[in-house]
Amino acid sequence: MDLLNALVALTNYVMIPAVAYGSQLALGALGVTMIYAVLRFSNFAHGDTMAFGTMVTILITWWLQSMGINLGPLPTALLALPFGILGCMALMLFTDRVVYRFYREQKAKPVIFVMVSLGVMFMMNGLVRFIIGPGDQRFSDGERFIVSARDFKAMTGLREGLAFKTSQGITIITAVVVVAALFWFLNRTRTGKSMRAYSDNEDLALLSGINPERVVMYTWMIVAGLATIAGVLYGLDKSFKPFTYFQLLLPIFAAAIVGGLGNPIGAIAGGFVIAFSEVSITYAWKKILRYLMPENLEPDGLVQLLSTDYKFAVSFVILLIVLLFKPTGLFKGKSV
């Protein structure tokens, strides 16, 4: 019984949150990695791209709510999501047209691109704060739980409850669908193949008649989609705040680098590696150990390795270790 309780507590406090957070990070890291693969720079504006797409979605969600439209048990934001993606795509294509294209034609060094993306990041950040304000926004509605802790306890008679939030369920399902669709697109469609060709060898791709501007355009559109979905899922699961989205940049970069920059499978794996380490290192294990240890050996402290204030330090340390020992990432990325 104690073992079962420990298992339930582990699932409730570590596994489910980490899987949901990992899916969100994986989607974010996929965006970073796609930009890296095709445009060959680390996009510092990615966190704020997520924030922008989420903001558009939130505004449309509020409008739909005021019209009395909702999805019943599901959050209205899902209905608004396509519009958010469209808005974010428009912004991405506009930024590419007025900012990045010039440097592409110049064949500027990657570090110049990184710097330019920093400028774009601050403009987007300013724009988001200007429109929706710097504060916390909650926009989830519908059923809060698929399984609530109390129902679970009543059902099983265990001492530990297991809560499964709707937002977590939606996150996991959406992530699986989006990743499957992305891989299908990259591996099966003509455009996807031309993107991979361009990413592998630019000169050869140009020789075989692939239009680079088209590849770049599709990349930005896909990235806008991924960023908005990741941002909305994160916002539904936690809450939306422009500064938090800027801070997400660090775990997202860490995830992309751990997996190997430019490698989509690596980005997904990296997202989960970062999420699981972050959650398990900042979780207070006392609750679980209490079930597993004999009574006289119970721990006094919280058995928390690091306080949650340092959750970014976890992704950073993992990043440093990967850079020190395996700079190309777990799955072979493009860069050294």
Add this chain to the structure above:
Amino acid sequence: MSETVKHSLMFAFVGVLIILDGTTSFGIFAGSWNSALGILNMGLVSAIMALGVNLQWGFAGLFNVGIMGFTALGGLAVVLVSSSPTPGAWSQGGIGIIMALILGALTVVAAVFITKNMTKGKPRVLALTALLIAGFFAYRAVFDPAVSGVEAINPALYGSLGGLGLPVLLAWPAGGLLAAGAAWLIGKTALGLRSDYLAIATLGIAEIIIAIMKNEDWLSRGVKNVVGLPRPMRKEIVLQEDPGFLDTAASLGLDPVVASTLYVKITYSLLFTVVLLALLWMAQMGLKSPWGRMMRAIRDNEVAAEAMGKNVTRRHLQIFVLGSAICGVAGAMMTTLDGQLTPGTYNPLRFTFLIWVMVVVGGSGNNFGAVLGGIFIWFFWIKVEPMGAGLINFVTYGLADDSALKLHLLDSTAHMRLFTMGLILLLVLRFSPRGLIPEK
């Protein structure tokens, strides 16, 4: 017009802006010497930071996105060096904290030793894991009680180790040393890889330094802030009671309160100018020397420089540490000027991004450009908010005073700064990438 005259005129223009701020209250100008000197002082500090970043970017092409962290470490040095020691802190746990930190460092050293001296394989992995886990728990076992001991000492007033009580000017080089240490750690891991990695690693270390300063109360009281840090000169209140000073003020026709604030601010200006000139001289000498030529050669063509037998990664590490140390010195100077350390106020926009705008606008690769950009952009930064508010008032002239849109727009003027600074950076990078004073 020769280049030198043109550049001197630019400096003169910035000087005139500051003088106008002191003399007239027309338009954006404040019309008070207090405000003008305040801008000048922070401008000088910003110029020093820009000098440090220019060393990294202009000389070596290294992209540092963690200036905020190095600045904050400088501020931390002021607290650790110059604030007075907390009574009883060392006996209550200070020694324990130091022991724990040494224990942690020893663990890392032992881990490095094992990695280097054991052959690859399962035994090495096992030994490393065992060592790190044991080391971590031993560290926590010593560290935690010591920390709660220190933090329990009158938390409303102290609750931290305090400092060494040394003169505050000593804290400036100490700030440089702290920042240099952090930079060495980052540079050692991220340099020699792709240029993007350094950017990401510095972004991370800056966030973590701020997180540590906010949460480790024993170190610098965390978000409870440290106020009343010592100053390199007499305080205003002391001056106002000094008969000699009062006589001088009266003979100049100044109110004692105004005279004392001006005295403090002018002393800071002089001190900062001395530091700035010294660093500027060193940077100029470095740029002209064979070392500077080598650095630029590496920046312009790493492969060729490597072929000539230069160790590119080592040189990069060297200049990265130097540039970060300068940022640390500037950070210590800034905290001294403020008289307090408030970890909650460090944000990347103000402490990283703004410095980048200064360097790029001033002219990367040119030290005088960095200094000009530092002071000019700081002036602009202070004045962009009144300008933004004025602009929005003008645009919304036709709207009623209580219209929701107008109120929202006026509320949001603070965020205009982010937008404007991003715009300036993009425009300069695009249309005038060499900046106001280009590299020769």
